[in-house]
Amino acid sequence: MFTLIGKIVYLIIWIFLLFNLIMPYPKPANLVAYLALAMFVIIHGLQAWLLSSTLTRQEKQQDRFKIMRMFIFGVFEVLSWKKNDSNK
Incomplete structure (x- = not known):
């Protein structure tokens, strides 16, 4: 539940920051x-890059959107x- 709320909040923040590019506040x-958008892109980009560097080719092919989800939701x-692994 906590992670779902966090993902929703991150989506709202991304929409708010990207809307500024279309119609500036x-x-x-x-x-x-x-500034906040630049920080979001840098921090989430680093997280996605670190994840990408730890995955093997086979893992990258199995889940193509894993890195994109990491970039968006951090x-x-x-x-x-981690929650899904503990439920198995």
């Missing part, structure tokens, strides 16, 4: 949104993997 808010995606 008023002056001080748009600068904060640009640590909440990892927590959902």
Whole structure:
């Protein structure tokens, strides 16, 4: 439940930050949104890159969207993997 709420919050944050690229917010808010978007892309990009570097070719082929989900949802995606592993 916690991971689902976290994923929903991350989606809302991504939509909020990407909407600023289409229709910029008023002056001080748009600068904060640009900075936050840059930080999100850098941090989530690093997480996705680290995940990609640890996967084998076979694992990459089995789940093609794993890295994309990691980029979008960050640590909440990892927590959902851990939760799914403990349920097995």
